[in-house]
Amino acid sequence: MADKNMVPPANLNGISRPGRGMAAVKPKNFKGTLLRLWNLTKGHRRGLGWILLLSALASGASILSPYITGNVINAIKDGDPITVVLIMLIALYAGEWLVKFLQQFFMASIGQRVIHHIRLTLFEKIKTLPLSFFDRHQHGELMSRLTNDVDNISTTISNSLTLLLTYGFTIIGILTMMLCLSPLLTLVALAGVVLIFFLTKVVTKHTRQLFSAQQKNLGILNGQIEEGISGLSVVKAFCREEEMEREFEEKNEKLCRVSIRALIWSGYLMPLMNVINNLCYVAVAVFSGALYVAGKISGLGLITSFLLYVRQFTRPFVEIANIYNNFQTAVAGAERIFEILDKTPEPEDKKDALPLTHPRGDVVMDHVWFGYTPEKPVLKDISLSIPAGTQVAVVGPTGSGKTTVINLLTRFYDVTGGSITLDGHDLRDYRMQDLRRVFGVVLQDTSLFASSVRDNIAYGQSGAAMEQIKEAARTAGADAFIERLPRSYDTVLEQGGAELSQGERQLLTIARAVLTNAPIMILDEATSSVDTVTEQKIRRAMLKICQGRTSFIIAHRLSTIRDSDLIVLIEDGTIAEMGTHEELIQLGGRYAMMYKTQTGSADI
Structure with a gap:
């Protein structure tokens, strides 16, 4: 009985329970x-x-x-x-x-x-x-x-x-x-409910704004905490500890002031509600007592029941x-x-979408236009003809549109102008799943999952036998370090392979691409964040998996793509130069200057 007579803390239209400090969204x-x-x-x-x-x-x-x-x-x-x-x-x-x-x-x-x-x-x-x-x-x-x-x-x-x-x-x-x-006592009890609603309206008018400001300032403070912790090495390197602490104190003080005002205003409600509830209870008790003395109420049981109802009435x-x-x-x-x-x-397959069972790998880009936003095109009138089995290297400055070419080939995005064909048919004519299986992809950002090394290599090829997985790892040059792991291929990778080096993670993704045995290979900046020794390992693995396949290699390090059949230099969304390494060096243009800058020599 006692617990039913107590009114719990409220959270009315932006008023938080004690300890929450958060308004409703x-x-x-x-x-x-x-x-x-x-x-x-x-x-x-x-x-x-x-x-x-x-x-x-x-x-x-x-x-x-x-x-x-x-x-x-x-x-x-x-x-x-x-x-x-x-x-x-x-x-x-x-x-x-x-x-x-x-x-x-x-x-x-x-x-x-x-x-x-x-x-x-x-x-x-x-x-x-x-x-x-x-x-x-x-x-x-x-x-x-x-x-x-x-x-x-x-x-x-x-x-x-x-x-x-x-x-x-x-x-x-x-x-x-x-x-x-x-009915008469009921009118007295309802007067207290009306007062509670009026009080709630007055208080929440102030608390809603204050709690909103509290959440805004809390977000600002959390943002600084995140920046300070994640960038602590930079803070220490530039001796900015005192400045960081001063900024934190200012934001923390501002949050504290707003929170105090919000909690004070919200704190008005429950005590006043209890006062109103108690006054209403006393009014009903006195009034019912007067009615009982006057003989207008039949007995004490009715008064007891009614007083208990009054206590319960406001709680709901x-x-x-x-x-x-x-x-x-x-x-x-x-x-x-x-x-x-x-x-x-993503766009659904056409009703008459074509199957893609035996792809050759002939790729043609015909006057391709594309922009992530309509007003800002990234690729402008790109035309390329890539026969099956050709190794193509795509180079150019950051933001020129190299990765966009890959996104269009795999239909992560669709062209906004022109067309891309594979084996004579527009990419949009094929069934999406069939098209995606044509490509083996190695990206700059390695994506490994919290499972065993074996499962990561066989990702997308779940039925692969163990010997096939090991052969893919040997082709990629990853078998040596895998065998040194505590449980070899059964070692479970934690946090996306955080215990491995960047180069080792990249070799695993190359092994994954090898296992797909896809007719078209895409390698997007596969060596951008590794040392020169690992780069050579990855380069040898790339040469193996690209043999006999159409392949697209995006690279900043031009030494890794010297042997490509075709090098395409993209600048500002257009093809600036195109040819073999020797032809572009002899041309003496932008590619030759980039190669000389990286190697210190323009010799072939």
Whole structure:
């Protein structure tokens, strides 16, 4: 009984519970997003009828207990036996516990099924999105949508929904009982509720702005902390420790001042609510006492029951306001999820898309134009004809469009003008999966996964035999260091292979490309961040895997592409020079100057 008479801390429209210090994030379209979220749960609502019934039963227990307590008082007053009534009261409380347990049991099952479906739907959508989407969004922010936003929805469904139903039934039930007991006393009790709503409106008007400012300043402070920790070596190298500490103190002081004002304003609410609640309780007690003396109330049991109802009546309003706050945060998270679900996926295959079973590797770029944004083209009227088996090196200054050529070949992006054909057909005419399997790709940024070395090499070729994996590693020159690992090919890589050197990680990605046995190889800056010894190993591996295949090599170190059949120099999105190494040296143009700068000599 005691716990039901206590009013919990509130979190009303931006007022946080003590220790949270965080305002609710308001959605842009609450009703529309809530409806979409409801529709997303279609097929996973089995058991909601039981939740509704159990919520009504739980509310019924809360509503009946004060009434039975009043009957106990009347029985004692009249000298009647109270054993049966007490047993009923004990049974009611035991039943309430059982009902709430079953309520949580069903809600946990339903909530997790719904969240499982939302996570699966979101992840399936993400894998269909084009790379342009990921280029425009920070990976950490997308991770936040997959984890934090989904968790907010999970918490709301699992906890807040059952409470909202229970409190809704409780308010209706208690109000009905109060009206049945005494309409006049009910009006006195409702006056306190009106005052609480008015107080909440006044306080939240100030706290919403203050908590918003608190979150903004907290973000600024966190940003400096992240910069200071990640760049601590630079801070120490330039002796900027004192300046960094001074900046931190200024931002921390500003956050402290805003937080104090926000907490003081939010701290007004609960004490004032308790004062109003207590005054209302006293007013009802005095008024009911006067009515009893005047003979207008039948007995002390009615007064006892009504006073207990008054104590319970304000609590659901406070909790529903808090639940509404949680719903706002969850719905705001759902909006962020729906933003991803509404994005346009990669273009689907044409209905008459061609299979690509025996590709030769003839590539033709015909007057290709492309820009990541329409107003700023990156490639301008590029035309190339690459016969099957040709080794092509693409060079040029940073930002000239070299990697963009690779993105277009693999259809990570589609051309905005012109066309690219493979074996005489436009890339867009082929089935996407068939096209992607044509390319073996080694990128500058090595991507290894938290699994064994064997699984990383066989990534995309899960049915590969162990001997094939070892042969790919030998071809790439990676077998020697793999054998030195604690468990050889069964060694599990942690944190993307952080325990390996950059060169070793690159050799593993080359071994992965070797195992694909793809007819077209793409090597994008594969030697850009390794030492000269490792560079030679990678260069030998590159020569092996490029033999007999069409290959595209992007490199800044021109020494690694001297033996290429064709070297294409791209500047400002256009082909500036093209030819073999010897032809470009004899031309004495931009390539020859770049080669002389790197090697100190223009000799062939």
